[in-house]
Amino acid sequence: MGLKKAGVLGATGSVGQRFILLLAEHPDFEIHALGASSRSAGKPYASAVTWKQTDLLPESAKSIPVSECTPEAFAGCDIVFSGLDSDYAGQIEKDFVGAGFAVVSNAKNYRREVDVPLIVPIVNPEHLSVVEEKVKKSKAEGKKEGFLICISNCSTAGLVAPLKPLVEAFGPIDLLTATTLQAISGAGFSPGVSGIDVLDNIVPYIGGEEDKMEWETKKILGGTNKEGTEFVPLADDVLKVSAQCNRVAVSDGHTECISLKFANRPAPSVEQVKQCLRDYVCDAYKLGCHSAPKQTIHVLEEQDRPQPRLDRNRDAGYGVSVGRVREDPVLDFKMVVLSHNTIIGAAGAGILIAEILKAKNVI
Amino acid sequence: MGLKKAGVLGATGSVGQRFILLLAEHPDFEIHALGASSRSAGKPYASAVTWKQTDLLPESAKSIPVSECTPEAFAGCDIVFSGLDSDYAGQIEKDFVGAGFAVVSNAKNYRREVDVPLIVPIVNPEHLSVVEEKVKKSKAEGKKEGFLICISNCSTAGLVAPLKPLVEAFGPIDLLTATTLQAISGAGFSPGVSGIDVLDNIVPYIGGEEDKMEWETKKILGGTNKEGTEFVPLADDVLKVSAQCNRVAVSDGHTECISLKFANRPAPSVEQVKQCLRDYVCDAYKLGCHSAPKQTIHVLEEQDRPQPRLDRNRDAGYGVSVGRVREDPVLDFKMVVLSHNTIIGAAGAGILIAEILKAKNVI
Amino acid sequence: MGLKKAGVLGATGSVGQRFILLLAEHPDFEIHALGASSRSAGKPYASAVTWKQTDLLPESAKSIPVSECTPEAFAGCDIVFSGLDSDYAGQIEKDFVGAGFAVVSNAKNYRREVDVPLIVPIVNPEHLSVVEEKVKKSKAEGKKEGFLICISNCSTAGLVAPLKPLVEAFGPIDLLTATTLQAISGAGFSPGVSGIDVLDNIVPYIGGEEDKMEWETKKILGGTNKEGTEFVPLADDVLKVSAQCNRVAVSDGHTECISLKFANRPAPSVEQVKQCLRDYVCDAYKLGCHSAPKQTIHVLEEQDRPQPRLDRNRDAGYGVSVGRVREDPVLDFKMVVLSHNTIIGAAGAGILIAEILKAKNVI
Amino acid sequence: MGLKKAGVLGATGSVGQRFILLLAEHPDFEIHALGASSRSAGKPYASAVTWKQTDLLPESAKSIPVSECTPEAFAGCDIVFSGLDSDYAGQIEKDFVGAGFAVVSNAKNYRREVDVPLIVPIVNPEHLSVVEEKVKKSKAEGKKEGFLICISNCSTAGLVAPLKPLVEAFGPIDLLTATTLQAISGAGFSPGVSGIDVLDNIVPYIGGEEDKMEWETKKILGGTNKEGTEFVPLADDVLKVSAQCNRVAVSDGHTECISLKFANRPAPSVEQVKQCLRDYVCDAYKLGCHSAPKQTIHVLEEQDRPQPRLDRNRDAGYGVSVGRVREDPVLDFKMVVLSHNTIIGAAGAGILIAEILKAKNVI
Structure with missing residues (x-):
């Protein structure tokens, strides 16, 4: 059994630092390789990184040497997490997959590929089947085939969490709107969001974000072709999604004011919606994954919740909070989602995806 | 002609202070009476108030004696502005109207009365006709009849500003959603919004606010009965409005992410919508009112605007900014409105309402 | 051995909530009684409190009934923690001590009493001797004598932490200045600091705070009379302290820019000062107290640290961070202290004081 | 007489934008040339700049073509304001002075040159005499000699404002400490201060700032050699200055908690200090300069002032506010200064310096 050997691409960046924090004391993984730009290569991690996390840089990671992001340098890794910027992720991740690695990436580059699973681990781990099949087949042939799994966009993750159990219980949602109030940590920190942009201010725009939310939601809630080899997102006339994204002065935690309409009549009651959300247990938890939330969705009854400062850390940040579930005069229901x-x-999603892969013996 | 004598009820509160700032150098009005609680009565204004504005307390207002909020103490006032809390506004405003005063109130108490105009001065000054008729009639009878005009809720004002010209140009809107990111100044400052609630946080709830937005919009965009004596809000099946209100760490300026659908097909184009908003000139400006915005609606083309810190002061805060006008996959259009x-x-709306009343010889 | 029974006075307030969080999973204590105003008395704690902590209200505390703050209601408590407002603390704490309770209070009322220890548990636990003697004597007489221990003012605690080892190593400090940038959590939350006061703002004044820092420092760094029965603060001409206190937009963590001069010449070097701080091990840690910081003072070498968001939680908030130790052109040294x-x-100091009392068999 | 022709170097940067705002409606100056990097050269200003000011980009500046920062492109300018980054200012400003221009620079590069005036215009305009003499002499010789004047560091400006009248009235100050809470606008905005650094945080370090404050104060409060050709800063043993600089979540306005000791005994009383500050009228005001503050120093009596949000705009930002003047247990007095x-x-200082130069016929 033992620990799986993990590598981190883009280890000195914002997402990379989070991967390292989560891996440092993880019962399933150990850090085996850290990759960054050639500027950092050769240095011990503690010297290469400008650490900006509220938790201290783990002792165990300090002296790990940083290498360049080449498959050779990651030899022996069972799983590779990529926190690379999209400027670099395209080629590097392709190289790693080509060299037979299992890669879980936070970059946006390959999310829309028809054969790449786009995963929110508390929502659609069944989409991993597309990869499982390939791996099983290649194993049977004595080969080690690489594969890529993409983590969804951050605001998409919060949005789809409550949708999944609702669709399972009450049938398709056909109209969906979401207005986000997004934290600045999502933008990294070099330079990230400028202080003057969020002090006594909000910025009603995040480049590419609305399109990501509108598109990714359809893939995550969609299915596969008959052969189970390609993903088929929900068609535009089956599910219409409209997103409006804002950057606000919050460090961590995206708040989303969402409204939705079910395709089927009559629609469920508010109480049915809340009960459905409360009862949802994600597959990752059933699989016994270490990081899986005990309570996937926390339904809050206080009228002024969820709030990012108070509720973002439920289930160590793997649980999603939903509050203010109420009827909507325009669609069926409105509610506030915090993730x-x-x-x-x-990064946390990447870790939980890897835990699922391990539980399923894919890695 | 000369200056109209103005009184301010609730003069030491947050709204009252704004009235005083706006009146202090106003070309049409002079402060004649200031009313507050019995605790403050008898003191010069500078001693009674805890001044919390970024502009200095005007010299001219410092020594004005504060009286109690009784009609007697306001004798001689041509117009009375009320910044009273709703706990007190009910009885006091009734007394003033009964005593023959023209009252413009920021309180919520009488907004839904069938014969009380609910006015956003850059939107529906034509609703003042209900009062004009009464005043004309009573003047003809040699009497001085009091009347009340209500200022709309703050987030309603921003919402209806772009709707008015759109409805005039393209016919009724039948579906409307708005998610707000509201400034803390709207909550006053004793105590107002707690620091811990808006530091690294947002509060997805403002008591009563969503209901106000959903209801007031229908009255403001609605009409009157045939006799022109009572207001008839739009019916719930003619216009459906859904609001979601959030408090954010912004000092002044409400941002609203709105979506709307026109009843008529085909809907106009994005460019037609923007042109319509740009072309709108509010009646108050045509009447030559001092505070009326030269440009009622500023249509911004930069993709990340409007922003509260940068755009809230356009036309001294009387102009509304609209940005990111674009097609909406669920309704027809979405856009961001800042007011x-x-x-x-x-308070500013109250002053502009009074300017309109003066321009129309109602006061 | 077993768990000591703990009571909390003022259990629904800001400090009281922190006591409950810290007690809920504590290995030495169990919550035995919770006291609040008569308005809350009789309710289970979960109903009586408006919980505002980032950690969830502990399950174990939810159903504990809240009583009034009377000695009868706290019968059986081995230790009583007081988070009472100073308006109420005076009489209630007196009653509890009179009734034989061991009380650890966060209120300011009795801090300057000559026979009441004013304790920063990582700094001057030896001051508890005044109480130990009394307790020992009364035990010998078969009586149970009550006593009171005061927690210091929050900004005083951070200030004296590095001073203690420096004075021990290099002799008396005779000049000391501190300018604070204080978090808003110190002001509680009903209403606490107003949002408008800390948004794009600082308030260069905190009522009574500067006097507390200047006075309490002299008692904490001072000694007792020969009999060991009364405290003798350092005289004003032995140690001169000057504090300037500011409230800033930080949730938790007080930053203090301090300068100090030693009485003895030659003064130590910067490196000696840093080494002395690094080497300091507080007595509470030596006693094996559960909450005592492993590293009492963290000396940071990065030029832009400590920062509240990044460093406030070192050793679970019981460790103090010191950075930017450097020579001062006016006094001897300047540095930045974060606590x-x-x-x-x-509240945390109160818990650690109780742990020390338990370790010393005083409770 | 007519308007003086002004040029702006670094016109698209943060400081440059402020110069343009202040020049756009100035009664003494008109914008004649705007210089930026070669990337911007050739474009109209509105296209070259990413405007980030709360006031709109002035219409009159929009179409002015941006040129490169060469003396040729600025031909005809009576005065050149430099908002250049220090990376570029060194060579470019030298070239401009060499070409005979009058340059007022915000860059730090030449502030410590013995023959370059370092000016806070409400404090030491008499230091301009060193340049006046040179210009007079060269004019007499029929030449046009260029010269450079440096604007002081921003936190130095606030510090020295109250010191000047105090030293004039009560003799030398020999000990001075200042802890600053500095706004983020001082750091520009590309990228400027990162949002994550000032959200629920303070950064107790600003590169080079403390040294600037400690050094520049001595030059500004110092004199010249006998010939009046070189500046002689106060010696380190005459005035000791210690600064501690912090970055806080404030948009505009530096708050400084200062303490000072006079060399002469007995020291003045608190009331004498306050009266002295109130009575101070800066020379620029006596000269009738357009931007000179009517009240140079506002002495506030409210115990919790000055505050940046409420007080930074006194006299359009040219007035300095001082509050909480009180005795200091370590030095003589402590007080809070806001500028x-x-x-x-x-930028504003640069404009007022130019107004003084014009009033004295130096330009």
């Missing part, structure tokens, strides 16, 4: 953007919306 | 909550959404 | 105001500066 | 860092501490 931790760097945990379930980024 | 200055204490100017066009509160 | 967690609600942990080592308030 | 607007982009007005009296940067």
Whole structure:
């Protein structure tokens, strides 16, 4: 059994630092390789990184040497997490997959590929089947085939969490709107969001974000072709999604004011919706994954919750909070969803995906 | 002609202070009476108030004696502005109207009365006709009849500003959603919003606010009965409005992410919508009112605007900014609206209403 | 052995909530009684409190009934923690001590009493001797004498932490200046600091705070009379302290820019000062107290540290961070000190004091 | 007489934008040339700049073509304001002075040159005499000699403002400490201060700032050699200055908690200090300069003032506010000083310096 050997691409960046924090004391993984730019290569991690996390740089990671992001340098890794910027992720991740690695990436580059699973681990781990099949087949042939799994966009993760159980219980949602109030940690920190942009201010725009939310939601809630080899997102006339994204002065935690309409009549009651959300147990938890939230969705009854400062850390950031579930005069229901953007919306999702892969013997 | 004598009820409160700032150098009005609680009565204003504005307390207001909020103490006033808390506004405003005063109130108490105009001065000054008729009639009878005009809720003001010209140009809107990111100044400052609630946080709830937005919009965009004596809000099946309100760490300026659908097909184009908003000239400006915005609606083309810190003060806070006008996959259009909550959404609106009343010889 | 029974006075307030969080999973204590105003008395704690902590209200505390703050209701408690407002603390704490309870209080009322220890548990636990003697004597007489121990002011706690080892190593400090940048959590939350006061703002004044820092420092660094029965603060001409206190937009963590001059010449070197701070091990740690910091003072070498968001939680908030130790052109040295105001500066200090009392068999 | 022709170097940067705002409606100056990097050269200003000011980009500046920063492109300018980064200012400013231009620079490069005036215009305009003499002499010789004047560091400006009248009235200050809480606008905005650094945080370090404050204060309060050709800063043993600088979540306005000791005994009383500050009228005001503050120093009596949000704009940002003047147990007095860092501490100072030069016929 033992620990799986993990590598981190883009280890000195914002997402990379989160991967390292989560891996440092993880019962399933040990850090085996750290990759960054050639500027950092050769240095011990503690010298290469400008550490900006509220938790201290783990002792165990300090002296790990940073290498360049080449497959050779990651030899022996069972799983490779990529926190690379999209400028670099395209080629490097391709190289790693080509060299037979299992790669879980936070970059946006390959999310829309028809054969790449786009995963929110508390929502659609069944999409991993596309990869499982390939791996099983290649193993049977005595080969080690590489594969790529993409983590969803951070605001998409929070949005789809409550949708999954609702669709399972009450049938398709056909109209969906979401206005986000997004934390600044999602933008990294070099330079990230400028202080003057969020002090006594909000910025009603995040480049590419609305399109990501509108598109990714359809893939995550969608299915596969008959052969189970390609993903088929929900068609635009089956599910219409409209997103409006804002950057606000919050460090961690994306708040989303969402409204939705079910395709089927009559729609469920408010109480049915809340009960359905409360009862949802994600597959990762059933599989016994270490980081899986005990309570996937926390339904809050206080009228002024969820709030990022108070609720973002439920289930160590892997649980999603939903509050103010109520009828909507325009669609069927409106509610407020809060999710931790760097945990379930980024690095943390990557870790939980890897835990699922391990539980399923894919890695 | 000369200056109209103005009184301010609730003069030491947050809204009252704004009235005094706006009146202090106003070309049409002079402060004649200031009313507050019995605790403050008898003191010069400078001693009675805890001044919390970024502009200095005007010299001219410092020594004005504060009286109790009784009609007797306001004798001689041509117009009375009320910044009273709703706990007190009910009885006091009734007394003033009964005593023959023209009252413009920021309180919520009488907004839903069938014969009380609910006015956003850059939107529906034509609703003042209900009062004009009464005043004309009573003048003809040699009497001085009191009347009340209500200022709308602050977030309603920003919402309806772009709707008015759109409805005039393209016919009724039948579906409307708005998610707000509201400034803390709207909550006053004793104690107002707690620091811990807005530091690294947002509060996804403002008591009563969503209901106000959903209801007031229908009255403001609605009409009157045939006799022109009572207001008839739009019916719930003619216009459906859904609001979600959030408090954020912004001092002044409410940002609203709105979506709307026109009843008529085909809907206009994005460019037609923007042109319509740009072309709108509010009646108050045509009447030559001092505070009326030269440009009622500023249509911004930069993709990340409007922003509260940068855009809230356009036309001294009487102009509304609209940005990111684009097609909406669920309704017809989505856009971001920014308005200055204490100017066009509160005290400033009261002043402009009074300017309109003066221009129309109602006061 | 077993668990000591703990009571909390003022259990629904800001400090009281912190006591409950810290007690809920404590290996030495169990919550035995919770006291609040008569308005809350009789309710289970979960109903009586408006919980505002980032950690969830502990399950174990939810159903504990809240009583009034009377000695009868706290019968059986081995230790009583007081988070009472100073308006109420005076009489209630007196009653509890009179009834034979061991009381550890966060209120300011009795801090300057000559026979009441004023304790920063990582700094001057030896001051507890005044109480130990009394307790020992009364035990010998078969009586149970009550006593009171005061927690210091929050900004005082951070200030004296590095001073203690420096004075021990290099002799008396005779000049000391401190300018604070204090978090808002110190002011509680009903209403606490107003949002408008800390948004794009600082308030260069905190009522009574500068006097507390200047006075309490002299008692904490001072000694006792020969009999060991009364405290003798350092005289004003032995140690001169000057404090300037500011409230800033930080949730937790007080930052203090301090300068100091030693009485003895030659003064130590910067490196000697840093080494002395690094080497300091507080007595509470030597006693094996559960909450005592492993590293009492963290000396940071990065030029831009400590920072509240990044460093306030070192050693669970019981460790103090010191950075930028350098020579001062006016006094001898300047440095930046960061301490967690609600942990080592308030409720957390109370818990650690109780751990020390238990370790010393005083309770 | 007519308008003086002004050029702006670094016109698209943060400081440059402020110069343009202040020049756009100035009664003494008109914008004649705007210089930026070669990337911007050739474009109209509105296209070259990413405008980030709360006031709109002035219409009159929009179409002015941006040129490169060469003396040729600025031909005809009576005065050149430099908002250049220090990376570029060194060579470019030298070239401009060499070409005979009058340059007022916000860069730090030449502040310590013995023959370059370092000016806070409300404090030491008499230091301009060193340049006046040179210009007079060269004019007499029929030449046009260029010269450079440096604007002080922003936090230095606030510090020295109250010191000047105090030293004039009560003799030398020999000990001075200042802890600053500095606004983020001073750091520009590309990228400027990162949002994550000032959200629920303070950064107790600003590169080079403490040294600037400690050094520049001595030059500004110092004199010249007998010939009046070189500046002689106060010696280190005559005035000792210690600064501690912090970055806080404030947009505009530096707050400084200062303490000072006079060399002469007995020291004045608190009331004498306050009266002295109130009575101070800066020379620029006596000269009738357009931007000179009517009240140079506002002495506030409210115990919790000055505050940046409420007080930074006094006298359009050219007035400095001083509050909480009180005795200091370590030195003689402590007080809180607030100054607007982009007005009296940067671009605004440059404009007022130019007004003084014009009033004295130096330009």
